[in-house]
Amino acid sequence: xxxxxxxxxxxLLDGLPxxxxxxxxxxxxxxxxxxxxxxxxxxxxAVKYRDGVLNVGDRRAxxxxxxxxxxxxxxxxxxxxxxxxxxxxxARAVEIVRYLKHAFRYxxxxxxxEMSLDGKVSEVSxxxxxxxxxxxxxxxxxxxxxxxxxxxxxxxxxFFYDGMGARFETSEFGAAGSxxxxxxxAFDYIIRTKKPFREMTLEEALQECLILLDIAAxxxxxxxGFAKVLPVAKAISRDGIIDIPTEQMRRIVAAIHPREDAGxxxxxx
Amino acid sequence: xSFTPYDWNQSIQTRMEYVEERLRDxxxxxxxxxxxxxxxxxxxxxxxxVYEVYDRLVFGGVGNQSDIETIRNAAIxxxxxxxxxxxxxxxxxxxxxxxxxxxxxxxxxxxxFTAPFVFRGLFAELAERREQDQFYALGYDGEFKNDSRYxxxxxxxxxxxxxxDLLHANIDRAQDxxxxxxLALEAWATGRIHARRPSYGSKVTEEEEEIxxxxxxxxxxxxxAEATVEVGLLDRNTPRExxxxxLRADELQPIxxxxx
Numbered sequence: 001x002x003x004x005x006x007x008x009x010x011x012l013l014d015g016l017p018x019x020x021x022x023x024x025x026x027x028x029x030x031x032x033x034x035x036x037x038x039x040x041x042x043x044x045x046a047v048k049y050r051d052g053v054l055n056v057g058d059r060r061a062x063x064x065x066x067x068x069x070x071x072x073x074x075x076x077x078x079x080x081x082x083x084x085x086x087x088x089x090x091a092r093a094v095e096i097v098r099y100l101k102h103a104f105r106y107x108x109x110x111x112x113x114e115m116s117l118d119g120k121v122s123e124v125s126x127x128x129x130x131x132x133x134x135x136x137x138x139x140x141x142x143x144x145x146x147x148x149x150x151x152x153x154x155x156x157x158x159f160f161y162d163g164m165g166a167r168f169e170t171s172e173f174g175a176a177g178s179x180x181x182x183x184x185x186a187f188d189y190i191i192r193t194k195k196p197f198r199e200m201t202l203e204e205a206l207q208e209c210l211i212l213l214d215i216a217a218x219x220x221x222x223x224x225g226f227a228k229v230l231p232v233a234k235a236i237s238r239d240g241i242i243d244i245p246t247e248q249m250r251r252i253v254a255a256i257h258p259r260e261d262a263g264x265x266x267x268x269x
Numbered sequence: 270x271s272f273t274p275y276d277w278n279q280s281i282q283t284r285m286e287y288v289e290e291r292l293r294d295x296x297x298x299x300x301x302x303x304x305x306x307x308x309x310x311x312x313x314x315x316x317x318x319v320y321e322v323y324d325r326l327v328f329g330g331v332g333n334q335s336d337i338e339t340i341r342n343a344a345i346x347x348x349x350x351x352x353x354x355x356x357x358x359x360x361x362x363x364x365x366x367x368x369x370x371x372x373x374x375x376x377x378x379x380x381x382f383t384a385p386f387v388f389r390g391l392f393a394e395l396a397e398r399r400e401q402d403q404f405y406a407l408g409y410d411g412e413f414k415n416d417s418r419y420x421x422x423x424x425x426x427x428x429x430x431x432x433x434d435l436l437h438a439n440i441d442r443a444q445d446x447x448x449x450x451x452l453a454l455e456a457w458a459t460g461r462i463h464a465r466r467p468s469y470g471s472k473v474t475e476e477e478e479e480i481x482x483x484x485x486x487x488x489x490x491x492x493x494a495e496a497t498v499e500v501g502l503l504d505r506n507t508p509r510e511x512x513x514x515x516l517r518a519d520e521l522q523p524i525x526x527x528x529x
Contacts, residue, residue, distance in 0.1 A: 009349065009353075012349065012350055013353070079510050079511070080509050080510045099353065102349050102352065102353045105324075105349070105511075106349045109320070109321050109322065109323075109349075110342060110345055112317070112320075240509060241509075241510070243508075
């Protein structure tokens, strides 16, 4: 009468038509038009701070040379203690985030226990590698950064991935998207000359991240700046996910660009 | 051997008596809707009674543990499949109970060659406003009823009616979390007492008539001392990803203090 499975959400979807974490039929030929179809998210970054992990992302989504959307949400909660920051193909990323949210909650509700952090980051690997046939065709590739608060060790943790789903854990920071390569060295510079991110307060870490994002927007055409819309920032600590208040963001951004509030052009550097 | 309509009638009657007899000892579940959210209240000795089904759906059941588990899993499967393929907004208690669970239960109950479900389940759905909250009480034969402010499932229909009467007369007392939980516990105890009274289909002997009907207060004191009060909260205003949680012991402590 009723099907009976374990807490495996992918198994539940098996045999059903419609979108899910898998790609069964990758497009076989694309020519030069494929990249125009595919909207991309650009720069997201994650750093540890004293009480957990902070994620910051710009709001721009591009398709080829066009700016598709300037209010994209690229830092998304997967559950109360896990954030995912997405870069690359927006369509696939949003779909897979929906898949992951359901997979984690499905497991927890069925099995009456939370999925382990290791189980969650492996599920992300699986989703990326299932997406590989599409990514190989030149569209649909996406790279996430997963941040979590680990209740076992009482600390924030950051995982990043390659296009095939390999998972790496980083001790200080992670960045993904087109602007991330431009600023990668700057993270190390901050750690060496100021202090490690993990010793910073939320305010200090937020300030550094917003400056880094501003530099990425300067150096990468696909990364949005602060002129029109504030970036998105979320943190995870022992108490769960914190949406950084707009007021706090506005204050820090104003300090980075003192004249922006007046609606004037930025001073020439 | 031939199988006549009379045999069918007889088998349904037998199955009903079989199920009712086994349900009678079950610990009732009470759902009450307040501004803060939906409270689902029960008292258990062994397994948990109140479960999260989906973002805004909660379930509590009376009956055979494995039957409850089967229904719970079927509900979770449907909700997640539908919520992912369409939208979480399309996962409603109305669809879950009306088009998924009820027909399947009815089919199982009417089939003389399978064991019937020993089950009564309460499904509650959280809305934006209290007046829009929905409750569905689903029976082992697939029958269900829909309420908005409160609902119950218990060991017998007689017990459920007594509980509903009590809730109906006193629902204005349920203003906040503490008063709502206390009212729900009173309803729970009422259901417990009446489900255990000999009633359905059996002759009441004089001896049984004399069985002392214990008071609600006395029952609650005894149960709370020996068993665990379980209160699930579907929180209407939480900023968290999960709206559902079980109240912690330190949150229940002040509410239950008067029964200790």
